[in-house]
Amino acid sequence: xxxxxxxxxxxxxxxxxxxxxxxxxxxxxxxxxxxxxxxxxxxxxxxxxxxxxxxxxxxxxxxxxxxxxxxxxxxxxxxxxxxxxxxxxxxxxxxxxxxxxxxxxxxxxxxxxxxxxxxxxxxxxxxxxxxxxxxxxxxxxxxxxxxxxxxxxxxxxxxxxxxxxxxxxxxxxxxxxxx
Numbered sequence: 001x002x003x004x005x006x007x008x009x010x011x012x013x014x015x016x017x018x019x020x021x022x023x024x025x026x027x028x029x030x031x032x033x034x035x036x037x038x039x040x041x042x043x044x045x046x047x048x049x050x051x052x053x054x055x056x057x058x059x060x061x062x063x064x065x066x067x068x069x070x071x072x073x074x075x076x077x078x079x080x081x082x083x084x085x086x087x088x089x090x091x092x093x094x095x096x097x098x099x100x101x102x103x104x105x106x107x108x109x110x111x112x113x114x115x116x117x118x119x120x121x122x123x124x125x126x127x128x129x130x131x132x133x134x135x136x137x138x139x140x141x142x143x144x145x146x147x148x149x150x151x152x153x154x155x156x157x158x159x160x161x162x163x164x165x166x167x168x169x170x171x172x173x174x175x176x177x178x179x
Contacts, residue, residue, distance in 0.1 A: 023064060026055055026166040027173035039103035047110025048117075048124040052166035054109045056159045057131060066100035078105035085112075085137075109134070116141070127163035131156040 022028050030037035040051040061080035062068035069076045074083040077099025081089070089108050090097055097104035116122045116133040120141060124130070133141040135152055144152050 023059055024165075026052065026169050029055070029064070030173075033102075036102050036106075039106040042103070043106045043110035046107070047114045049110045049113045049130070050125065050163070050167065052163045052170055053113075053125075053127045053130060053159075054106050055166050056127060056163035057109055057134060058105065059162060060131070060155065060159050066102060066105075076100070078102055079108050081105075081108055128156045128160040131159040 022032065036055075037051070040054045043049060043054060044051050058064055058078045062078050064078065066078050067076075068078070068080060070080060075081060079099065081099055086097075086099060086108070089111055093107070093111065097108070099105060099108075112134060113122070113124055113130045116130065116138075117124050119138065120129075120133060122129045122133055129141075129145075132144045132152065135156065136144045144150065144156070147153060
């Protein structure tokens with residue numbers, strides 16, 4: 001019995017490791033989930049937020065798990081959006097969307113970043129500020145900018161770095177993925 005449990009444990013470790021590697025390589029993610037590439041490309045075209053920034057935010061928020069739930073708030077889905085913000089989004093776009101659908105979550109990120117661009121003049125290419133506003137909301141964004149040593153600011157720096165890595169990867173693989 002003990003050796004069976006140990007064997008099952010050994011099987012789980014490589015699977016977990018494989019998932020971790022996959023989330024760090026946006027080209028592999030899109031290869032395994034071509035609909036995600038289509039969705040993020042459509043969001044980029046509609047709202048002006050790069051595929052790399054969208055994917056970096058979703059990786060940070062949910063590790064690409066559509067069923068992710070935050071136990072401390074109403075946030076859930078790929079983009080970890082709270083109920084109030086999701087309802088405002090649905091009202092603004094004029095249709096019912098589902099947080100656990102990747103394309104809807106991608107479109108939400110584009111919409112939200114566009115709102116922050118219009119209200120706070122955040123450039124749509126600035127992953128750090130987009131994520132700070134995304135995570136903290138309108139009121140908390142300015143506060144987060146002033147506290148560059150906070151955990152949220154450090155998290156935004158990680159999103160920025162991941163988006164940069166994703167963009168470099170995408171620059172090398174988009175032609176291959178589009179074939």
